[in-house]
Amino acid sequence: MLTLVGEEGGGTINKMENEFDSKLRIQSNSSSSSNNSNSNCNPQRSKSFVFRAPQENFSIQDFELGKIYGVGSYSKVVRAKKKDTGMVYAMKIMDKKFITKENKTAYVKLERIVLDQLDHPGVVQLFFTFQDTFSLWQFDDPVLTLNSEDMALESCEGGELFDQITRKGRLSEDDARFYAAEVVDALEYIHSMGLIHRDIKNLLLTEDGHIKIADFGSVKPMQDSRITVLPNAASDDKACTFVGTAAYVPPEVLNSSPATFGRPGAGPDGYASLKSHPFFKGIDWTNLRAGTPPKLALDPRVQSTSSEDQESSWNPSHVGDTSVNTNDGNGGYASASEAGSITRLASIDSFDSKWQQFLEPGESVLMISMVKKLQKLTNKKVQLILTNKPKLIYVDPAKLVVKGNIIWRHDPLLVRSRTFLTIAQFRKPKKVMSFEDAKQRALQWKKAIEALQNR
Numbered sequence: 001m002l003t004l005v006g007e008e009g010g011g012t013i014n015k016m017e018n019e020f021d022s023k024l025r026i027q028s029n030s031s032s033s034s035n036n037s038n039s040n041c042n043p044q045r046s047k048s049f050v051f052r053a054p055q056e057n058f059s060i061q062d063f064e065l066g067k068i069y070g071v072g073s074y075s076k077v078v079r080a081k082k083k084d085t086g087m088v089y090a091m092k093i094m095d096k097k098f099i100t101k102e103n104k105t106a107y108v109k110l111e112r113i114v115l116d117q118l119d120h121p122g123v124v125q126l127f128f129t130f131q132d133t134f135s136l137w138q139f140d141d142p143v144l145t146l147n148s149e150d151m152a153l154e155s156c157e158g159g160e161l162f163d164q165i166t167r168k169g170r171l172s173e174d175d176a177r178f179y180a181a182e183v184v185d186a187l188e189y190i191h192s193m194g195l196i197h198r199d200i201k202n203l204l205l206t207e208d209g210h211i212k213i214a215d216f217g218s219v220k221p222m223q224d225s226r227i228t229v230l231p232n233a234a235s236d237d238k239a240c241t242f243v244g245t246a247a248y249v250p251p252e253v254l255n256s257s258p259a260t261f262g263r264p265g266a267g268p269d270g271y272a273s274l275k276s277h278p279f280f281k282g283i284d285w286t287n288l289r290a291g292t293p294p295k296l297a298l299d300p301r302v303q304s305t306s307s308e309d310q311e312s313s314w315n316p317s318h319v320g321d322t323s324v325n326t327n328d329g330n331g332g333y334a335s336a337s338e339a340g341s342i343t344r345l346a347s348i349d350s351f352d353s354k355w356q357q358f359l360e361p362g363e364s365v366l367m368i369s370m371v372k373k374l375q376k377l378t379n380k381k382v383q384l385i386l387t388n389k390p391k392l393i394y395v396d397p398a399k400l401v402v403k404g405n406i407i408w409r410h411d412p413l414l415v416r417s418r419t420f421l422t423i424a425q426f427r428k429p430k431k432v433m434s435f436e437d438a439k440q441r442a443l444q445w446k447k448a449i450e451a452l453q454n455r
């Protein structure tokens with residue numbers, strides 16, 4: 001049985017979560033006093049800090065949840081439609097216990113405060129936040145409790161720029177210029193606010209195809225920052241701590257120096273010389289966002305992407321299904337019957353810090369499940385973990401040691417039923433492994449692995 005409470009005792013967890021609350025909760029405006037999530041009003045710069053994006057009393061039940069946009073190191077981002085208003089958001093759901101345990105509270109707080117104060121078309125907008133308690137089931141064991149911190153962000157329906165490059169094979173020079181210009185414009189704004197982002201890896205796209213920068217958890221406010229940063233927010237000015245994602249790290253950080261504004265090529269005169277570079281000839285910097293973006297290449301595996309279709313697929317049970325970008329021929333959503341068979345928040349254990357030790361920095365879990373590894377004589381319970389590296393391992397859940405690293409090639413997967421998944425490893429040592437997933441997600445495992453094979 002996987003229990004969060006059972007491992008450490010409810011008292012400790014409660015203490016941790018209270019600690020989280022006290023660190024995160026800052027006097028906020030209430031929903032009744034504020035209906036201005038879209039306004040440009042300046043936040044109040046005083047001891048009693050007032051958020052522009054209010055802390056609401058909503059619950060996840062107020063939303064229809066759809067596909068999972070992605071899984072970060074300490075969050076899941078899910079498409080969420082508010083039932084009463086019909087507004088669609090990208091809901092960033094974070095487990096408070098996990099964040100507290102991993103000492104990430106300050107980063108969460110910083111992202112919340114910074115996003116609250118940024119206002120630029122190239123930066124993803126924060127609309128509101130709320131806290132919630134989910135009831136979880138695992139293999140029909142008693143209910144578990146997840147206390148979450150949720151941020152309702154502007155939904156970037158165009159997905160990641162990375163996927164556009166993958167689908168198109170390469171960008172034309174004009175398209176590359178367009179995206180580069182929008183990134184430069186957004187970074188100029190971010191830098192003008194006295195912030196260094198430090199983790200520009202997810203360049204997201206709006207439905208129209210304009211760039212949005214997200215994920216401000218690693219942001220570094222400089223001393224003269226125009227952003228109000230409250231006590232307890234992350235500060236590693238002196239320590240030169242490594243923050244960000246290894247593959248995207250700027251050269252100065254690799255040399256153990258602090259991050260600087262210089263990354264994208266801005267010189268001592270700021271962005272002027274960069275923007276007047278011959279590559280950007282013809283770019284109208286003052287009306288950048290009025291330009292026509294490159295046409296988005298749709299995911300060929302998704303048969304229909306109209307909003308209508310997406311909305312008809314809403315089902316709360318998807319929230320626990322981390323089989324991201326799978327080829328289910330159903331617009332990226334599980335069918336109703338598949339969804340029904342997915343335990344609510346089934347893969348919540350992906351938030352459990354004990355699995356994080358098997359990941360490298362920046363690596364995130366795509367699917368995770370307690371399964372039975374079928375062997376000749378005995379069956380063993382193992383934790384099967386699929387990551388975006390991509391990597392597929394199974395771990396002894398009691399000893400917390402990796403028991404196997406499955407190296408796959410093409411077409412090694414066989415689904416015998418909703419429960420049984422067989423994987424053939426063709427590289428040496430050659431072997432065939434079978435797993436039984438009591439949550440009947442064999443097909444989803446297959447699709448998630450195949451999606452990675454096809455990348």
Ligand SMILES: Nc1ncnc2c1ncn2[C@@H]1O[C@H](COP(=O)(O)OP(=O)(O)OP(=O)(O)O)[C@@H](O)[C@H]1O
Pocket residue numbers: 069070071072073074075076077090092124153154155156157160199202204214215217245362364
């Ligand atoms: N506003 C958004 N709209 C659509 N998709 C989003 C949005 N924000 C994030 N995503 C997707 O969700 C994924 C997870 O985002 P998140 O910010 O939780 O973590 P991350 O930045 O990818 O990873 P890490 O936290 O490890 O740095 C992203 O990779 C992105 O694809």
